[in-house]
């Protein structure tokens with residue numbers, strides 16, 4: 067299970083039996099209001115918030131936020147009708163050459179072939195047969211179902227976990243490690259502070275508002291990124307950033323882009339370093355503090371190890387280069403004066419260093435947060451009210467005090483199926499059939515196949531962003547965090563809830579890699595580029611076409627939200643749960659019994675999860691009245707809201723560690739903060755040394771012989787969730803010349819002869835795209851901003867007509883330690899596009915027979 071899934075589900079799922087033994091409920095329709103509302107308002111949840119959807123004559127006509135928490139506008143909340151009615155896949159589809167001969171499916175025609183509409187039952191049979199065939203011919207290592215992606219909110223219809231559940235029960239699959247978001251930090255931070263930090267609760271906002279004197283927003287854009295949450299946002303983070311603005315505290319923003327956040331904090335100081343040079347900036351500050359004796363020696367002494375081994379590097383005793391303010395200024399292009407001033411400000415005030423994740427999504431992305439922690443150690447405020455650092459204030463409402471109440475669980479990925487000698491499904495290691503043919507939780511003594519798989523699977527799982535590399539190089543061995551990983555030979559891919567042809571770096575390389583497997587299956591509501599690049603597409607429902615349940619806030623766990631089905635299922639769309647139940651059945655009758663836990667419907671699951679939380683809450687006497695029995699909750703069309711506690715409101719990250727570092731030791735080998743890591747020293751990597759290090763990235767503005775002129779940053783889009791919502795009419799508000807906007811600095815634009823509204827070609831040795839120019843001083847000179855998430859839309863020559871940033875990004879790992887993606891490291895050239903603008907086809911259907 068991904069860390070973030072664990073976070074989302076609280077500790078609860080871990081303590082639940084994998085296959086529960088609950089009887090299907092067969093709920094009575096007259097108790098539970100399960101009918102659709104044809105006219106009126108329906109409450110549902112999305113990543114972008116609790117929504118009130120307006121329905122007229124059974125059709126969605128609009129949506130808006132269910133409640134208002136601040137004045138900060140969230141444009142993502144108003145387009146539910148487009149999410150249901152636009153750009154949908156209507157029927158099950160098979161690529162022509164694949165249908166003609168699945169054994170010789172001409173993979174080079176993916177994305178070019180015509181599509182054939184097939185009967186749902188036939189598509190199910192086809193996939194079940196081809197999956198069996200692949201496993202028989204090549205084993206489970208040939209089946210890749212890592213299926214990274216943001217899917218939709220909802221704890222039942224969790225497409226990725228539903229896929230894993232099917233793939234596990236039917237024999238096993240190769241998955242992926244880590245994520246695209248925080249790959250570098252989630253690996254380095256445990257070596258440094260003993261926890262991943264990026265998905266941990268932060269020092270509570272009320273404490274920050276009370277005690278911090280200076281707040282540094284370092285490479286973070288919370289006014290944009292808090293528009294969404296992994297579960298569903300409760301927008302409480304906005305409320306606190308709003309209070310921060312009103313507080314008149316000093317806010318410093320360090321970002322090459324004057325982001326939505328920098329624009330919102332109009333009185334804040336905006337400091338724009340060269341992209342990918344923050345480590346040098348931090349070292350310049352650290353050097354100043356050290357040489358001026360302005361650092362907390364007691365903190366270093368009591369709470370850290372290895373400072374003494376870092377100092378020779380900082381001062382240049384080790385390599386002859388002092389990392390002083392002059393050195394830092396040359397690299398970052400921030401003046402020495404400013405660097406010294408930052409050092410003084412940080413040291414003389416209670417300072418909270420809030421960092422986003424953009425700067426670790428770059429080559430050597432392990433270093434920035436390691437150096438940030440080192441700097442925070444020198445400031446000595448870690449574990450004090452309002453001081454130290456925080457790596458998650460910009461994400462899923464980190465720092466919003468955790469509410470006391472119930473936490474709902476969600477669908478789990480089950481364990482690996484066991485098949486007897488005849489090839490029949492007989493259960494899993496902890497689930498078997500009783501004499502009535504029910505699948506129940508019990509130790510399975512059948513020693514059929516499947517058991518050894520789990521060990522195999524962990525051996526073959528590879529870092530998520532190495533997907534193209536893995537497809538292209540089966541059998542290759544790579545280093546990863548002190549281990550060796552051998553890539554499997556992938557022949558079958560099943561993807562749900564993600565859009566790799568938008569999210570993965572170096573699209574042209576991915577296109578080549580994508581031709582390796584024989585079979586690619588995708589469940590998608592929309593004709594995304596990934597759906598267009600598949601062999602078989604099942605049309606999936608959106609969350610508006612099914613019933614579900616979610617929590618909000620991720621850290622706050624503030625609300626339990628009924629996600630009511632708003633409208634009928636679109637055309638022949640099916641829920642992922644239905645698709646995988648049917649695939650299970652086609653695979654093996656009895657497997658479907660295990661898959662559905664003896665025939666559970668969506669409402670059986672929803673009630674089970676709700677009742678679990680209800681039971682928890684009942685054991686807390688003063689909270690009992692907050693939650694109603696399930697039927698009442700569901701029929702009320704309202705969320706259950708829990709409150710924070712005085713303890714959660716005054717909570718300080720690392721507070722206990724500071725109080726007693728021996729009793730509350732960190733999870734590092736020394737129990738202390740590791741500025742020097744012997745674990746990493748033992749790995750002996752040239753691209754991740756045992757202490758924070760400045761490495762020159764492969765492409766950056768300060769390099770000699772630049773391969774291209776501008777540094778492209780591809781941060782997260784303010785007006786989408788990655789590629790989600792791309793096809794809605796919200797796009798009309800931000801697109802330029804019907805393309806993704808690219809921000810170009812005024813002086814640069816003048817030199818290039820480009821004005822706002824021009825169609826521009828952006829290119830480098832990896833590929834080319836079209837974008838719409840937005841000339842602005844909100845981006846520093848030499849830097850361009852092209853948000854990730856525009857749907858890849860190649861013409862015959864591979865030019866993306868829509869402006870997908872990843873066509874230009876590099877597909878190499880951060881380092882051998884974490885193997886994260888490096889989206890924010892790329893140089894590009896820009897020119898005004900000459901000739902006739904090609905027609906956009908990103909949101910059109912492919913050709914269908």
Ligand SMILES: Nc1nc2c(c(=O)[nH]1)N[C@H]1C(S)=C(S)[C@@H](COP(=O)(O)OP(=O)(O)OC[C@H]3O[C@@H](n4cnc5c(=O)[nH]c(N)nc54)[C@H](O)[C@@H]3O)O[C@H]1N2
Pocket residue numbers: 214215216217218223225246247248427562563564565566568569570571589590591592594606607608609642780781782787788789790854871872875889890
């Ligand atoms: N250049 C660059 N690239 C980046 C990044 C960057 O900063 N710069 N950031 C990276 C990061 S951090 C991330 S998280 C990734 C995000 O990459 P993704 O998570 O792949 O992006 P999404 O657009 O959210 O893709 C979700 C897909 O799931 C589909 N979907 C939604 N609900 C359902 C459902 O119920 N069932 C099924 N079957 N499908 C559903 C949606 O239609 C959509 O196509 O991008 C990464 N890529």
Ligand SMILES: Nc1nc2c(c(=O)[nH]1)N[C@H]1C(S)=C(S)[C@@H](COP(=O)(O)OP(=O)(O)OC[C@H]3O[C@@H](n4cnc5c(=O)[nH]c(N)nc54)[C@H](O)[C@@H]3O)O[C@H]1N2
Pocket residue numbers: 246247248284285286287290291292293294320321322323325339340341342343344421422423424425428460461779780781782783784785786787788890
């Ligand atoms: N609206 C919206 N919100 C989202 C998402 C979305 O797609 N849309 N995606 C969600 C997901 S999955 C994730 S992982 C998070 C991502 O959260 P982050 O990774 O924090 O978001 P980014 O936008 O990639 O980067 C944040 C800021 O870092 C800056 N930055 C980039 N490179 C550098 C650098 O070298 N130095 C400095 N100082 N700054 C730099 C960017 O300009 C940007 O303003 O956001 C989440 N929230």
Ligand SMILES: [Mo]
Pocket residue numbers: 246247248
């Ligand atoms: Mo992410």
